[in-house]
Amino acid sequence: MTALRERRAGLLSCACDFDVPDESALDARAQPLALIAAGFAFSVLAQALAFAVLPIAGAVLAPRPEAATAPVALMLAGAATATFPAAFLTGLFGRRSAFALGASLGVAGAALAAFGLVAGEFAALCLGAFWLGVAQGFGLFYRHAVGGGARAAAIVLGSASLAAFAAPAVVGLSQAVAGPLAPAGALIGAALAQLGVLMLAAPLPATVELSPPDSAGDSAAADFARRFAAITSAAALAWFGMMALMAGAPLAMAGCGLGLGAASGGIAWHLLAMYAPAAAIAASGWRPPAAATTLAGLALLTIGILAARGQNSAVGFDLALIVGGCGWSLATLGATQWLHQRGAPRAMLALHDFILFAAAVAGALLGAVIV
Structure with missing residues (x-):
């Protein structure tokens, strides 16, 4: 009966010697890369809007001048x-649940920050900024979650360059609709951007495979630790400088009589410079040396910070932010490339991101002094 069923009339079979691609394998590669890239772009859009608003909002609502940068620092x-929860929850519960959790906190945080700004509640503004930061921590882990190596990470980083074009449009719409409440309107835009991240997280697969740890001997492990410390320290310096520039420049621009539109435009150019180099490198297929790329990025960022000091025009600030953004892009891309080439385990990825954000907190607190 089995033979008759297998050879019955009208049964079509193919004797061609090839394998049909597994649909689940396609879903595990191409679709998540596109979804994660789009989700990361929305996450960076929310970040851009928050960074354009929070320094000025903090300066207006802070009970003491030294607390003006507290919302940015708390973000x-x-x-x-969020770095360690993002690293381990993606493995325990899958990308869908982990990234949806982060985006949900981003929606709530942006809404709460907008309420605090309208109501004049500095505590609500700070708490909302903290939740927005948790969402940002989950969003940054997107570059580790694609499982496609350095090129996939560059594609994800490069996709965020689209946020640079959307941020000024959202701020302009907020100014046209909300008038004096435009900063709160921009934060509502950040909430909608995080809602987009939440919607894009829903179709993601439930699991993720990260690069396995290197199983070499003790000497190789010690060498990996030394190199990890060096590349992470260099990337942390880049994050420190980048955040000092992003937190200090809007305050310096406000001191020069330049308003929210000019500040958001400068941050938009800065964001474009932060992610466009990664997009160009990913599109070209070029793989620059990781360490040299990181050091070149640090040099460019230093030039951008020095150029921002003493500026009094929007064009001057924009140029300094562009140079600094390009430096951050190269340094972050080089460090990420090194981590993927060496197959860093999940805990090391989380530690790397934690150190970067810790350095960024220091940069935010000192931004008004450095720039």
Whole structure:
């Protein structure tokens, strides 16, 4: 009966010698890369809107002048807090649940920050900024979650360059609709961007495979630890400088009589410079040396910070932010490339991101002094 069923009339069979691609394998590669890249772009859009608003909002609502940068610092502290949960929850519960959790906190945080700004509640503004930071910490882990090596990470980082074009449009719409409440409107835009992240997280597969740890001997492990410390320290310096520039420049621009539109435009150019180099490198297929890329990025960022000091025009600030953004992009891409080439385990990825955000917190606190 079995033979008759297998050879019955009208049964079509193919004797061609090839394998049909597994649909689940396609879903595990191409679809998540596109979804994660789009989700990361929305996450960076929310980050851009928050960074354009929080420094000025903090300066207006802070009970003491030295607390003006507290919302930005708390946002980065929230991102640092989320690094280890983002790393391990993606393995325990899958990307869908982990990234949806982060985006949900981002929606709530942006809404709470907008309420605090309208109501004049500095505590609500700070708590909302912290939740927004938690969402940012989950969003940054997207570059580790694609499982496609350095090129996939560059594609994810490069996709965020789209946020640079959307942020000024959202701020302009907020100014046209909300008038004096435009900063709160921009934070509502950040909430909608995080809602987009939440919607894009829903179709993601439930599991993720990260690069396994290197199983070499003790000497190789010690060498890996030394190199990890060096590359992470260099990337942390880049994050420190980048955040000092992003937190200090809007305050310096406000001191020069440049308003929210000019500040958001400068941050938009800065964001474009932060992610466009990664997009160009990913599109070209070029793989620059990881360590040299990181050091070149540090040099460019230093030039950008020095150029921002003493500026009094929007064009001057924009150029300094562009140079600094390009430096951050190269340094972060080089460090991420090194981690993927060496197959860093999940805990090392989380530690790397935590150190980066800790350095960014320090940069935010000192931004008004450095820039």
